[in-house]
Amino acid sequence: xxxxxxxxxxxxxxxxxxxxxxxxxxxxxxxxxxxxxxxxxxxxxxxxxxxxxxxxxxxxxxxxxxxxxxxxxxxxxxxxxxxxxxxxxxxxxxxxxxxxxxxxxxxxxxxxxxxxxxxxxxxxxxxxxxxxxxxxxxxxxxxxxxxxxxxxxxxxxxxxxxxxxxxxxxxxxxxxxxxxxxxxxxxxxxxxxxxxxxxxxxxxxxxxxxxxxxxxxxxxxxxxxxxxxxxxxxxxxxxxxxxxxxxxxxxxxxxxxxxxxxxxxxxxxxxxxxxxxxxxxxxxxxxxxxxxxxxxxxxxxxxxxxxxxxxxxxxxxxxxxxxxxxxxxxxxxxxxxxxxxxxxxxxxxxxxxxxxxxxxxxxxxxxxxxxxxxxxxxxxxxxxxxxxxxxxxxxxxxxxxxxxxxxxxxxxxxxxxxxxxxxxxxxxxxxxxxxxxxxxxxxxxxxxxxxxxxxxxxxxxxxxxxxx
Amino acid sequence: xxxxxxxxxxxxxxxxxxxxxxxxxxxxxxxxxxxxxxxxxxxxxxxxxxxxxxxxxxxxxxxxxxxxxxxxxxxxxxxxxxxxxxxxxxxxxxxxxxxxxxxxxxxxxxxxxxxxxxxxxxxxxxxxxxxxxxxxxxxxxxxxxxxxxxxxxxxxxxxxxxxxxxxxxxxxxxxxxxxxxxxxxxxxxxxxxxxxxxxxxxxxxxxxxxxxxxxxxxxxxxxxxxxxxxxxxxxxxxxxxxxxxxxxxxxxxxxxxxxxxxxxxxxxxxxxxxxxxxxxxxxxxxxxxxxxxxxxxxxxxxxxxxxxxxxxxxxxxxxxxxxxxxxxxxxxxxxxxxxxxxxxxxxxxxxxxxxxxxxxxxxxxxxxxxxxxxxxxxxxxxxxxxxxxxxxxxxxxxxxxxxxxxxxxxxxxxxxxxxxxxxxxxxxxxxxxxxxxxxxxxxxxxxxxxxxxxxxxxxxxxxxxxxx
Numbered sequence: 057x058x059x060x061x062x063x064x065x066x067x068x069x070x071x072x073x074x075x076x077x078x079x080x081x082x083x084x085x086x087x088x089x090x091x092x093x094x095x096x097x098x099x100x101x102x103x104x105x106x107x108x109x110x111x112x113x114x115x116x117x118x119x120x121x122x123x124x125x126x127x128x129x130x131x132x133x134x135x136x137x138x139x140x141x142x143x144x145x146x147x148x149x150x151x152x153x154x155x156x157x158x159x160x161x162x163x164x165x166x167x168x169x170x171x172x173x174x175x176x177x178x179x180x181x182x183x184x185x186x187x188x189x190x191x192x193x194x195x196x197x198x199x200x201x202x203x204x205x206x207x208x209x210x211x212x213x214x215x216x217x218x219x220x221x222x223x224x225x226x227x228x229x230x231x232x233x234x235x236x237x238x239x240x241x242x243x244x245x246x247x248x249x250x251x252x253x254x255x256x257x258x259x260x261x262x263x264x265x266x267x268x269x270x271x272x273x274x275x276x277x278x279x280x281x282x283x284x285x286x287x288x289x290x291x292x293x294x295x296x297x298x299x300x301x302x303x304x305x306x307x308x309x310x311x312x313x314x315x316x317x318x319x320x321x322x323x324x325x326x327x328x329x330x331x332x333x334x335x336x337x338x339x340x341x342x343x344x345x346x347x348x349x350x351x352x353x354x355x356x357x358x359x360x361x362x363x364x365x366x367x368x369x370x371x372x373x374x375x376x377x378x379x380x381x382x383x384x385x386x387x388x389x390x391x392x393x394x395x396x397x398x399x400x401x402x403x404x405x406x407x408x409x410x411x412x413x414x415x416x417x418x419x420x421x422x423x424x425x426x427x428x429x430x431x432x433x434x435x436x437x438x439x440x441x442x443x444x445x446x447x448x449x450x451x452x453x454x455x456x457x458x459x460x461x462x463x464x465x466x467x468x469x470x471x472x473x474x475x476x477x478x479x480x481x482x483x484x485x486x487x488x489x490x491x492x493x494x495x496x497x498x499x500x501x502x503x504x505x506x507x508x509x510x511x512x513x514x515x516x517x518x519x520x521x522x523x524x
Numbered sequence: 525x526x527x528x529x530x531x532x533x534x535x536x537x538x539x540x541x542x543x544x545x546x547x548x549x550x551x552x553x554x555x556x557x558x559x560x561x562x563x564x565x566x567x568x569x570x571x572x573x574x575x576x577x578x579x580x581x582x583x584x585x586x587x588x589x590x591x592x593x594x595x596x597x598x599x600x601x602x603x604x605x606x607x608x609x610x611x612x613x614x615x616x617x618x619x620x621x622x623x624x625x626x627x628x629x630x631x632x633x634x635x636x637x638x639x640x641x642x643x644x645x646x647x648x649x650x651x652x653x654x655x656x657x658x659x660x661x662x663x664x665x666x667x668x669x670x671x672x673x674x675x676x677x678x679x680x681x682x683x684x685x686x687x688x689x690x691x692x693x694x695x696x697x698x699x700x701x702x703x704x705x706x707x708x709x710x711x712x713x714x715x716x717x718x719x720x721x722x723x724x725x726x727x728x729x730x731x732x733x734x735x736x737x738x739x740x741x742x743x744x745x746x747x748x749x750x751x752x753x754x755x756x757x758x759x760x761x762x763x764x765x766x767x768x769x770x771x772x773x774x775x776x777x778x779x780x781x782x783x784x785x786x787x788x789x790x791x792x793x794x795x796x797x798x799x800x801x802x803x804x805x806x807x808x809x810x811x812x813x814x815x816x817x818x819x820x821x822x823x824x825x826x827x828x829x830x831x832x833x834x835x836x837x838x839x840x841x842x843x844x845x846x847x848x849x850x851x852x853x854x855x856x857x858x859x860x861x862x863x864x865x866x867x868x869x870x871x872x873x874x875x876x877x878x879x880x881x882x883x884x885x886x887x888x889x890x891x892x893x894x895x896x897x898x899x900x901x902x903x904x905x906x907x908x909x910x911x912x913x914x915x916x917x918x919x920x921x922x923x924x925x926x927x928x929x930x931x932x933x934x935x936x937x938x939x940x941x942x943x944x945x946x947x948x949x950x951x952x953x954x955x956x957x958x959x960x961x962x963x964x965x966x967x968x969x970x971x972x973x974x975x976x977x978x979x980x981x982x983x984x985x986x987x988x989x990x991x992x
Contacts, residue, residue, distance in 0.1 A: 065986040140847025156650040157658045160627055160639075165657060171628075177844045178901070179803035180874035180894040181924075182624040189633060190625050206885035209843055212876045212897060215889065219877035244885045265847070308992050326857055327795075327836060335647035346848035353852030355912075366856035368795060370838055375677055376645045378960055379608025379733070380814035384821030386956035388834035389794055406648035408680045409687035417674035417712045420970035421683065426648040429680060432967035433646070433960070439980065440959030444823075456649075488854035491908030492846055492901070499900035502888035512907065518533040524776050 058454040059298065060463050062308040066438065067315045067393065067447045075390050075445040077318050085478075089304045089314050092477035096470065097300055104484035106262020107469060110270040111293035111462075116257070117285060120272060123255065124279040129168050131197040133190075134280050136174040137213040138201035138273070141265020142237075143176035144343040145274040145465075150174075151339040152461050153283045169282045170197070178209045183216065193224040193233070197280070201237040201273055203259045205245030208496065214245075231255075237272050264484055266347045269465055284458040291462025299470040309470035312395075312449070316367050317478040319393045319447055326367045329385065332397035333374035333434040336456045340397070341371035344468055351472045354481035355488065365479050367393075375433040382437060386444040394441060394448040397464075398434050401455045402427055526922040527762065528931050530776040534906065535783045535861065535915045543858050543913040545786050553946075557772045557782050560945035564938065565768055572952035574730020575937060578738040579761035579930075584725070585753060588740060591723065592747035597636050599665045601658075602748050604642040605681040606669035606741070609733020610705075611644035612811040613742040613933075618642075619807040620929050621751045637750045638665070646677045651684065661692040661701070665748070669705040669741055671727045673713030676964065682713075699723075705740050732952055734815045737933055752926040759930025767938040777938035780863075780917075784835050785946040787861045787915055794835045797853065800865035801842035801902040804924045805932075808865070809839035812936055819940045822949035823956065833947050835861075843901040850905060854912040862909060862916040865932075866902050869923045870895055 069076035100108040136146055150172050155161060159171045175186065198217050202210045221233050236249035240258040249256040257272035268274065270292055275285045299309040319325040328348060330341040353366035372381050374396070385394060408429070410422035421429070441448045451467075453460040476483025498508035537544035568576040604614055618640050623629060627639045643654065666685050670678045689701050704717035708726040717724040725740035736742065738760055743753045767777040787793040796816060798809040821834035840849050842864070853862060876897070878890035889897070909916045919935075921928040944951025966976035 062992040063986065063990065064992075065990040068987070068990065070987055139844060143844075144848065155657070156647075156653045160658055162630075177803050177841065178894045178898055179624075180870045180872050180898065182803040183894060184872040184874050185624045189623070190628055204885075207847075208889065208897060208901075209847075211886055212889055212894060215877045215879055215886070216874070216894075218879065244880075244883055248880075305989060306992065311990075311992070326859065335645050335650040349849050349852035349856075353854075353856030355855035364855065364857055366852055368838065368852055368856065368859070370836065373645065376607060376611075378957065379675075379677075380612065381817050382960060383954045383956040384817035384834055384836055386821075386959060387823035387832065388817075388821030388836065389832055391794065391836070402648045404648050404652040406652050406684070409683045411683055411686065412712075412716075415712055416971060417672075418679055418683070420965065420968050421676065421680055424968060426646045426651060426680060426684075429676060429964075429968065430646050430648065432964040433676075435967060436963030436965075437960040439963040440956075443959055444956070486851045488851040488908075488912070489846065491854060491911055492850060492905040495904030495907040496897075496900040497888065497904075499903060500888050500892060500897065503884060512903075518531065519536070519538055521773060522531065522533040522536065522779075524530040524532070524774065524779070 059294065060308070060460060060467065061452040062311070063450040063452070064311050064315060066442055067319070067449055072442050072445045072447065075323065076447055077315065077322060081318055081322055082314060085314055085318065086304070088478060089310050090302050092313070092474045093302050093304060093307060093310050095477055096473050101262065104262050104264055105473065106260045107267035107270065108296070110263065111289045111296060111466070116272060117275065117289065119257070120276050120279045120285065123276070127197065127280060131170045132163055132192065132195040133197070134170045134172050134277055135191065135196060135198045136172070136201060136277055137198060137210055137217060138174065139176045139207060139209045140346060141268050142201035142210065142273055143174045144339070144346050145269025146172070146277045147174050148269070148339040148343040149274055149278045149283060149461070150281070152336045152456055153278070153458055154281055156335060167282070170280060172277055172281045175213055178212055183213070187216070187220055193221060197233055197235065199235045199237060199277060200245065202245055203239050203243065203265065205238055205243040205248070208493070211244070235276070237276065266350050267469055269343065270462070287458035288462040291459035292466035295463040295466040299467060309467050310474055312467070312471040313475035313478060315449065316393055317475060320367050323390065323447070325391045325393055325447060327370055327392040328367045329370045329372055329392050329394045330397065331372040331374050331377065331394055333430055334397070334399040334402070334456055335373070337397055338373050340461065340464060341373070345369040345371050347468060347472050350486050351483040352475055352479060352481065353488065354479070357480045358482065359480070363479070363481055365481060374437065375430060378433060378437055382440070385446060386440055390446065392446065394446065396434060396438060396448060396450040398450055398452045399456055400452060403455070527766065528776070528928060528935065529920040530779070531918040531920070532779050532783060534910055535787070535917055540910050540913045540915065543791065544915055545783065545790060549786055549790055550782060553782055553786065554772070556946060557778050557942070558770050560781070560942045561770050561772060561775060561778050563945055564941050569730065572730050572732055573941065574728045575732070575735035575738065576764070578731065579757045579764060579934070584740060585743065585757065588725070588744050588747050588753065591744070595665065595748060599638045600631055600660065600663040601665070602638045602640050602745055603659065603664060603666045604640070604669060604745055605666060605678050605685060606642065607644045607675060607677045608814060609736050610669035610678065610741055611642045612807070612814050613737025614640070614745045615642050616737070616807040616811040617742055617746045617751060617929070618749070620804045620924055621746070621926055622749055624803065635750070638748060640745055640749045643681055646680055651681070655684070655688055661689060665701055665703065667703045667705060667745060668713065670713055671707050671711065671733065673706055673711040673716070676961070679712070703744070705744065734818050735937055737811065738930070755926035756930040759927035760934035763931040763934040767935060777935050778942055780935070780939040781943035781946060783917065784861055785943060788835050791858065791915070793859045793861055793915060795838055795860040796835045797838045797840055797860050797862040798865065799840040799842050799845065799862055801898055802865070802867040802870070802924055803841065805865055806841050808929065808932060809841070813837040813839050815936060815940050818954050819951040820943055820947060820949065821956065822947070825948045826950065827948070831947070831949055833949060842905065843898060846901060846905055850908070853914060854908055858914065860914065862914065864902060864906060864916060864918040866918055866920045867924055868920060871923070
């Protein structure tokens with residue numbers, strides 16, 4: 057494999073002037089950074105850091121590969137029922153690693169591979185349309201993913217899918233068309249899976265949703281659609297080695313975390329914009345948005361004191377969003393760190409045909425390639441941000457493939473863990489998601505939430521002058 | 525039509541405590557707000573505010589409807605070559621107003637309507653795959669959209685598409701498969717369109733890319749795919765009336781703008797999160813991100829003094845992103861205004877089947893609907909944000925249709941114009957996009973950019989210690 061490259065130079069004042077970080081402050085943070093890396097190394101695999109070991113779970117991988125091989129040619133559609141961490145990794149893998157228009161191709165053009173759908177919402181119009189018009193149940197495999205089995209959105213979809221499979225194919229066919237990925241023992245879905253004799257996979261205790269892409273959650277759908285999950289894990293393992301080093305100036309995850317932390321602390325820059333220059337990486341940015349936001353947006357520090365910290369991730373896509381967001385990035389407030397993700401080599405080289413040789417606004421394109429143009433746009437935007445004194449960094453993938461995407465996932469996961477230590481918060485919980493869930497349960501009449509329902513009903517009326 | 529509803533109450537301290545805006549500060553801003561609304565009214569249609577008149581351009585609409593009628597049944601695919609403002613409005617319309625899986629349906633299931641593709645990037649792998657595997661040129665209509673005809677990304681695609689049409693169908697067929705939307709006289713594309721006898725449409729001088737969705741840029745692709753563009757414009761016209769009122773407490777656009785301005789000025793909250801609870805509105809949020817970011821992110825005030833202002837838009841989707849972003853929104857920094865977009869009535873009512881009546885974590889879902897669940901999730905998240913003292917507002921559409929989407933577009937456009945006046949910046953230029961373009965031209969060897977190319981080549985080397 058070829059390792060990813062990292063360029064952090066444009067975050068510092070030497071490159072972009074006083075709006076950049078002071079190198080001395082990075083040096084002064086040395087002890088904290090080293091302590092954070094060491095903590096991550098020393099506790100790896102413990103508590104909610106089970107994801108550290110996912111690149112090495114060969115037994116699980118073998119089971120997945122066998123299953124995928126056995127199912128080859130039997131399904132036209134794989135449908136993931138899952139939300140958040142059960143969905144975003146698979147979407148990122150699909151966008152990066154299969155044909156860019158995979159789901160739009162007819163069966164005979166996909167080389168025997170099924171389409172891959174991720175139903176990550178509960179929109180009734182979208183769901184009704186999907187089940188009525190998109191799939192043929194007799195050729196469809198559903199994968200329901202929920203660690204607890206109590207995620208309202210996923211379980212509602214599950215109830216609907218089961219009903220439809222039973223109605224269309226018969227009760228005895230459910231187990232041929234449904235796989236469960238859930239906790240090994242706890243929760244609601246495990247006993248159902250066991251009772252019904254479903255093929256099932258385990259999400260380890262120490263693997264939270266947003267750190268689950270390299271578990272069966274991401275690996276099973278990927279393998280079913282022909283992605284090279286062994287290369288994905290090999291990339292992650294290789295990056296794991298790199299990100300262990302306590303010599304933090306050689307550790308990309310540590311620098312990524314430390315720079316974001318300092319940008320926030322020293323420069324009040326609390327936005328992390330991820331902007332890949334490759335359509336295939338668009339949804340890696342989306343996956344990163346969950347990872348970074350849900351891990352670092354926390355109200356309390358480890359010692360219980362108020363925090364209300366976190367840098368908010370924003371996804372963008374080059375070159376597309378140069379025509380949408382870059383105006384804000386170059387001229388708006390100095391509140392962002394932009395993370396470019398470049399690609400050295402695309403699979404195809406595509407030439408821009410030569411025409412209009414005498415038209416000045418077009419002649420320079422003649423005979424050049426889209427590859428060159430993409431590269432010029434990325435570098436051009438980097439230069440423009442530097443001229444505008446904006447912090448930016450670049451991660452470069454030699455190419456977009458399973459190995460490099462595995463590297464990128466793992467680097468960002470370790471960076472998130474290290475950033476959590478620098479912010480002195482728990483990067484692995486998500487207490488802030490509970491409030492909305494509880495209020496939703498109360499409105500839906502779930503048992504045990506009667507008090508909350510009363511509280512909601514008894515809310516004072518809103519100020520009418522603000523209701524239009 | 526039924527008008528959109530607006531609920532701004534949760535932005536104020538009476539609802540969410542001291543982290544909310546002080547009503548007195550809104551009252552104190554009265555003169556500036558009224559002046560901004562009056563300015564917008566008095567200068568409407570002038571300069572770069574030609575978009576104000578788009579709902580009333582009946583002549584153009586008739587031409588578009590005639591064209592769409594004449595082309596009915598002749599094409600399986602419509603392909604937009606455009607980027608930024610030439611792409612985002614059409615994508616938003618597609619996601620909102622056709623079948624949720626329109627582009628995945630086979631020809632016989634789309635009621636004679638073509639698929640709609642928007643090629644808004646220059647990724648060589650994506651483009652090569654698209655042209656090789658997705659479309660049949662003999663059944664494909666291309667629409668090239670660029671006001672100046674010099675947008676590098678769009679014109680590269682144009683050169684490629686023309687070459688391929690010519691190779692596959694013959695030179696004489698180009699005009700049957702290519703429509704141009706561009707300036708009426710200026711630029712590179714207009715003479716080509718005229719020379720070749722292409723069907724073409726005009727982007728008015730006063731209509732910038734991000735304000736062009738109600739011009740032929742958005743209307744033509746929409747009409748070709750069966751969307752009701754007359755209802756879209758009628759909705760916009762109705763909202764135009766509402767947003768003219770100088771009684772700003774009755775003007776949703778004025779309140780939207782003023783609240784965002786005050787959130788920034790008084791509370792240091794410079795993020796505007798748009799979070800629709802309807803999958804169909806997902807890309808309206810994306811369209812808004814361009815509108816808001818590119819209009820308000822500005823380095824200089826009207827009087828030439830430094831500004832570096834703007835609130836950065838972020839897109840999210842309910843309920844999906846409750847499992848991704850809401851942790852950050854409830855527990856992270858107090859730096860956001862969240863704009864929920866709710867829908868009163870979905871087209872379909874979809875019941876959650878009853879099963880597992882004795883399982884506590886599922887029983888409450890029995891026989892309820894996905895519609896109820898979606899609503900409970902939206903209200904639950906609103907309540908959770910309020911409890912966490914976070915500013916939020918809700919825009920409610922009676923349903924998602926062409927009329928309501930037209931209203932929403934127009935309200936947000938007027939709000940952007942008013943916000944520009946409050947920030948005392950030019951909301952209609954985009955000087956910050958030039959830097960990257962120039963650097964890209966220089967690298968591509970465009971004539972006239974030799975000095976920049978030299979400058980780029982002569983850059984000092986990066987600090988090697990930050991290159992990993």
